[in-house]
Amino acid sequence: MRLPRLLAPRTIVSAHCDLPCGVYDPAQARIEAESVKAISEKYQANPDPEFRTRAILIKEQRAELVKHHLWVLWTDYFKPQHFEKYPQLHQLFNEATKLAGASGAKGSVDPAVADKLLAKIEEISKIFWETKQA
Amino acid sequence: MRLPRLLAPRTIVSAHCDLPCGVYDPAQARIEAESVKAISEKYQANPDPEFRTRAILIKEQRAELVKHHLWVLWTDYFKPQHFEKYPQLHQLFNEATKLAGASGAKGSVDPAVADKLLAKIEEISKIFWETKQA
Amino acid sequence: MRLPRLLAPRTIVSAHCDLPCGVYDPAQARIEAESVKAISEKYQANPDPEFRTRAILIKEQRAELVKHHLWVLWTDYFKPQHFEKYPQLHQLFNEATKLAGASGAKGSVDPAVADKLLAKIEEISKIFWETKQA
Amino acid sequence: MRLPRLLAPRTIVSAHCDLPCGVYDPAQARIEAESVKAISEKYQANPDPEFRTRAILIKEQRAELVKHHLWVLWTDYFKPQHFEKYPQLHQLFNEATKLAGASGAKGSVDPAVADKLLAKIEEISKIFWETKQA
Amino acid sequence: MRLPRLLAPRTIVSAHCDLPCGVYDPAQARIEAESVKAISEKYQANPDPEFRTRAILIKEQRAELVKHHLWVLWTDYFKPQHFEKYPQLHQLFNEATKLAGASGAKGSVDPAVADKLLAKIEEISKIFWETKQA
Amino acid sequence: MRLPRLLAPRTIVSAHCDLPCGVYDPAQARIEAESVKAISEKYQANPDPEFRTRAILIKEQRAELVKHHLWVLWTDYFKPQHFEKYPQLHQLFNEATKLAGASGAKGSVDPAVADKLLAKIEEISKIFWETKQA
Numbered sequence: 052m053r054l055p056r057l058l059a060p061r062t063i064v065s066a067h068c069d070l071p072c073g074v075y076d077p078a079q080a081r082i083e084a085e086s087v088k089a090i091s092e093k094y095q096a097n098p099d100p101e102f103r104t105r106a107i108l109i110k111e112q113r114a115e116l117v118k119h120h121l122w123v124l125w126t127d128y129f130k131p132q133h134f135e136k137y138p139q140l141h142q143l144f145n146e147a148t149k150l151a152g153a154s155g156a157k158g159s160v161d162p163a164v165a166d167k168l169l170a171k172i173e174e175i176s177k178i179f180w181e182t183k184q185a
Numbered sequence: 186m187r188l189p190r191l192l193a194p195r196t197i198v199s200a201h202c203d204l205p206c207g208v209y210d211p212a213q214a215r216i217e218a219e220s221v222k223a224i225s226e227k228y229q230a231n232p233d234p235e236f237r238t239r240a241i242l243i244k245e246q247r248a249e250l251v252k253h254h255l256w257v258l259w260t261d262y263f264k265p266q267h268f269e270k271y272p273q274l275h276q277l278f279n280e281a282t283k284l285a286g287a288s289g290a291k292g293s294v295d296p297a298v299a300d301k302l303l304a305k306i307e308e309i310s311k312i313f314w315e316t317k318q319a
Numbered sequence: 320m321r322l323p324r325l326l327a328p329r330t331i332v333s334a335h336c337d338l339p340c341g342v343y344d345p346a347q348a349r350i351e352a353e354s355v356k357a358i359s360e361k362y363q364a365n366p367d368p369e370f371r372t373r374a375i376l377i378k379e380q381r382a383e384l385v386k387h388h389l390w391v392l393w394t395d396y397f398k399p400q401h402f403e404k405y406p407q408l409h410q411l412f413n414e415a416t417k418l419a420g421a422s423g424a425k426g427s428v429d430p431a432v433a434d435k436l437l438a439k440i441e442e443i444s445k446i447f448w449e450t451k452q453a
Numbered sequence: 454m455r456l457p458r459l460l461a462p463r464t465i466v467s468a469h470c471d472l473p474c475g476v477y478d479p480a481q482a483r484i485e486a487e488s489v490k491a492i493s494e495k496y497q498a499n500p501d502p503e504f505r506t507r508a509i510l511i512k513e514q515r516a517e518l519v520k521h522h523l524w525v526l527w528t529d530y531f532k533p534q535h536f537e538k539y540p541q542l543h544q545l546f547n548e549a550t551k552l553a554g555a556s557g558a559k560g561s562v563d564p565a566v567a568d569k570l571l572a573k574i575e576e577i578s579k580i581f582w583e584t585k586q587a
Numbered sequence: 588m589r590l591p592r593l594l595a596p597r598t599i600v601s602a603h604c605d606l607p608c609g610v611y612d613p614a615q616a617r618i619e620a621e622s623v624k625a626i627s628e629k630y631q632a633n634p635d636p637e638f639r640t641r642a643i644l645i646k647e648q649r650a651e652l653v654k655h656h657l658w659v660l661w662t663d664y665f666k667p668q669h670f671e672k673y674p675q676l677h678q679l680f681n682e683a684t685k686l687a688g689a690s691g692a693k694g695s696v697d698p699a700v701a702d703k704l705l706a707k708i709e710e711i712s713k714i715f716w717e718t719k720q721a
Numbered sequence: 722m723r724l725p726r727l728l729a730p731r732t733i734v735s736a737h738c739d740l741p742c743g744v745y746d747p748a749q750a751r752i753e754a755e756s757v758k759a760i761s762e763k764y765q766a767n768p769d770p771e772f773r774t775r776a777i778l779i780k781e782q783r784a785e786l787v788k789h790h791l792w793v794l795w796t797d798y799f800k801p802q803h804f805e806k807y808p809q810l811h812q813l814f815n816e817a818t819k820l821a822g823a824s825g826a827k828g829s830v831d832p833a834v835a836d837k838l839l840a841k842i843e844e845i846s847k848i849f850w851e852t853k854q855a
Contacts, residue, residue, distance in 0.1 A: 069785070070243045071823045072223035074216065082210065089206040101428060104375045107640045109204045115739075122792040126818040134815070141811035145804070148796040153739045160637060203383075203421045235830060238777045241506045249337070256390040260416040268413070275409035279402070282394040287339045294503060338511045340491040342484065350478065357474035369696060372643045377472045471651075473689045509774045517605075524658040528684040536681070543677035547670070550662040555605045562771060606779045608759040610752065618746065625742035645740045 075128040077176040080120035080147075084172055086113045087156045088165035095160065110156070117151040117168065124179065137178050147171040209262040211310040214254035214281075218306055220247045221290045222299035229294065244290070251285040251302065258313065271312050281305040343396040345444040348388035348415075352440055354381045355424045356433030363428065378424070385419040385436065392447065405446050415439040477530040479578040482522035482549075486574055488515045489558045490567035497562065512558070519553040519570065526581065539580050549573040611664040613712040616656035616683075620708055622649045623692045624701035631696065646692070653687040653704065660715065673714050683707040745798040747846040750790035750817075754842055756783045757826045758835035765830065780826070787821040787838065794849065807848050817841040 068074070087110055094106040125144040134140055149155060150168040202208070221244055228240040259278040268274055283289060284302040336342070355378055362374040393412040402408055417423060418436040470476070489512055496508040527546040536542050551557060552570040604610070623646055630642040661680040670676055685691060686704040738744070757780055764776040795814040804810055819825060820838040 068220050068224070068243050068247055069823050069827055070224055070227060070240055072220040072227070072243075072247075074220045074223055076216065078212065079216070082208065082213070086202050086206040086208045089208055090202070090204055093204060093206070101371075101375060102426075103637075104372050104640050105379065105425070106204055107637060108376050108379065108644050109202050109206070111641065111644060113202055113206075118792070118796065122788070122796075122818075126788065126792075126815060127822055129815075134812070141815070142804070145796060145799075145811070148792075152797055153741045157641070157739055158638075203425055205421045235773075235777060236828075237503075238506055238774050239781065239827070241503060242510050242778050242781060245507065245510065252390070252394065256386070256394075256416075260386065260390075260413060261420055263413075268410070275413070276402070279394060279397075279409070282390075286395055287337045291337055291507070292504075336488050336492070336511050336515055338492055338495060338508055340488040340495070340511075340515075342488045342491055344484065346480070347484070350476065350481070354470050354474040354476045357476055358470070358472055361472060361474070369639075369643060370694075372640055373647065373693070374472055376644050376647065377470050377474075381470055381474075471689045471693055505771075506774055509771060510778050513775065513778065520658070520662065524654070524662075524684075528654065528658075528681060529688055531681075536678070543681070544670070547662060547665075547677070550658075554663055555607050559605055559775070560772075604756050604760070604779050604783055606760055606763060606776055608756040608763070608779070608783075610756045610759055612752065614748065615752070618744065618749070622738050622742040622744045625744055626738070626740055629740060629742070642740055645738050645742070649738055649742075 069123075069127060071127055075124060075179075077120075077124060077172060077179050080117050080124070081169065081172050081176065083113045083116040083120065084151070084156070084165060084168050087117065087151075088162050088169065091156075091160050091162040091165050095162065107160070110160070114151045114156040117156070117172075118148045121148050121151070121172070121175070124175070128179070129182075133178075133182050136182075140175075140178060143171065143175055143178075147175060203257075203261055205261055209258060209313075211254075211258060211306060211313050214251050214258070215303065215306050215310065217247045217250040217254065218285070218290070218299060218302050221251065221285075222296050222303065225290075225294050225296040225299050229296065241294070244294070248285045248290040251290070251306075252282045255282050255285070255306070255309070258309070262313070263316075267312075267316050270316075274309075274312060277305065277309055277312075281309060337391075337395060339395055343392060343447075345388075345392060345440060345447050348385050348392070349437065349440050349444065351381045351384040351388065352419070352424070352433060352436050355385065355419075356430050356437065359424075359428050359430040359433050363430065375428070378428070382419045382424040385424070385440075386416045389416050389419070389440070389443070392443070396447070397450075401446075401450050404450075408443075408446060411439065411443055411446075415443060471525075471529055473529055477526060477581075479522075479526060479574060479581050482519050482526070483571065483574050483578065485515045485518040485522065486553070486558070486567060486570050489519065489553075490564050490571065493558075493562050493564040493567050497564065509562070512562070516553045516558045519558070519574075520550045523550050523553070523574070523577070526577070530581070531584075535580075535584055538584075542577075542580060545573065545577055545580075549577060605659075605663055607663055611660060611715075613656075613660060613708060613715050616653050616660070617705065617708050617712065619649045619652040619656065620687070620692070620701060620704050623653065623687075624698050624705065627692075627696050627698040627701050631698065643696070646696070650687045650692040653692070653708075654684045657684050657687070657708070657711070660711070664715070665718075669714075669718050672718075676711075676714060679707065679711055679714075683711060739793075739797055741797055745794060745849075747790075747794060747842060747849050750787050750794070751839065751842050751846065753783045753786040753790065754821070754826070754835060754838050757787065757821075758832050758839065761826075761830050761832040761835050765832065777830070780830070784821045784826045787826070787842075788818045791818050791821070791842070791845070794845070798849070799852075803848075803852050806852075810845075810848060813841065813845055813848075817845060 090106050090110045090113065094103055094110075097103065097106075121144055129140065147168065150164070150171055151157065156164055156168050224240050224244045224247065228237055228244075231237065231240075255278055263274065281302065284298070284305055285291065290298055290302050358374050358378045358381065362371055362378075365371065389412055397408065415436065418432070418439055419425065424432055424436050492508050492512045492515065496505055496512075499505065523546055531542065549570065552566070552573055553559065558566055558570050626642050626646045626649065630639055630646075633639065657680055665676065683704065686700070686707055687693065692700055692704050760776050760780045760783065764773055764780075767773065767776075791814055799810065817838065820834070820841055821827065826834055826838050
């Protein structure tokens, strides 16, 4: 069961700009990955060649955004002390961005690939929120 | 007090692509508006001219993204029946996008302007989530 | 009464930037919509799969530009007094941008869909030029 | 002999995409150059440093679009027979795009520089319309 | 035989920004053209329709970058005295950018077309480096 | 002394697209970093406020490209076996991209900061070319 939206945390914001504004959130990567998954599902359900061409080109864009948002977190949000505390973090980001690329979500229209990507983003997200509460 | 992240709704995803993938969420506009606010605050606190030039150019980009995400919701997510049920919705979006533009967040470095923009996005967000639960 | 377009001053230029520079013109949206139509016609006339893939991806870009130029007019050019005088204007823009999106020109390779989009842009254009002469 | 512009067919639209869709018009470059001029005028009239920073960054974008639209005409619209008939055409485009760049409209906030750019675009435009009627 | 990388000239840098920073190099166009060629070869070797759709859309982007980098050299790097000394230079650039467009690398998946484009870029490159050493 | 260009390796090409085309080269990041350095030097030499605003905004773009090209190498070119052989590689990329960001080249107009960035890219480049010859 889903919590009513009004009870959802209001102060959570997401991360991105390199002033830096200090606003970061793995949700940005996750949202694009959800889109990749939804596109893959629609692709599987619709054999129309025009629709499929559009699906592939839009999926390419959303997957690129997944990579971008993850790269921003890895470079701009995470600091040396985080990488010391979470020694797996480099590899996690490397695997996640690879999963969004040609060997993953870009190169596949299988929703299961998008699921793997989402799981990897969730791992990153957990660490992210731990560091925010530290 | 903020709810622990792990209790936050997991299935909420955000909206954007025009396949359409069907994933929409006003959080995308809100996040960029939060960034606009944070940039304005940092601008006020830092008189360095190089920093201020960077702040203005980055704020311009984030405010443009606010407009874009709101336009996408207005055109792609909301359907005729929504506009019938919420007759104020057109004006709300028009005011919100104006508040993100030259007469609002783009043309100002006052965090209070960003707050007005955030309040307008919150109004849209409430209606959005009502329609999702309808 | 509106002057026929052919008598309109030659120095009229088109609209877009959010300084704002004050230069606006619905021709920008119309031009991209004409491109969408021409692409659709070429698509129908050419069964080559490589050509068709290129046509779909380029049409997607031009249709996105139609949406963008219309959104700019709706938010940046039109003021509250215009929406009072032309109460249909919000809906007109909403329909026009929907016609440029997935349920219209993006999702179709039928030139007739592009024609509908062009007709809607023409309606907006008439109102635009009336307000310029008011 | 070229028909006066005011008598030109209303359905002429503008040029850009590299399918190609076949739609070309120097108005696209001219519109952006008009914007550059309007921005320069507003810059001169407004000493506010925040406004001026925004003016410079937006002018940079519009001037880049002038260059892009001119380059597209030069490469995509004009054919070898045009360059034979108008041997000055290469130099005209080279000068026009230089006038939109660092040594011209990008590097200056003087409206007179934008006027020179507009005059050069007008020269190109005359040749363009002659070739369309040939 | 290929020279070891460590012996390659270190101080060669490439050209692009319109401050201008003064850094120019035809390698930027060449690299994108090499990518176009590699994509065409992979396209020929892989009949999978999803792969081919991705190949065409990515090739379109890289070919657009070839055009852009060449346009930048033509407008921003080369000066009137260069065009006097190399009177074929305008036509060379015009042919090269056409070869990157719809009538060349964009409109074809034949690696031989990419080879022609690369040869044209090499001609430009030779002249470029001659002018640098003059 | 610089080797004549004609002796420079011809077959070296650069890396980027995520088909993937297989073309990778750290030169792309280096070139943008050279531009960042040249812009910083020109900034120091020119107190004109309009020039300086342009310098900062263009430097921001070039530094973003440095980050992007490095991220592409880190995710798309380097494979698990490379990270095993060069265990410092993750940290090297993380430091290099941080040096291109707000705490480095974006946030500074000191050419010495650009030099540090260039040195870090050179470290990456050495490893890259070792893996290519392996």
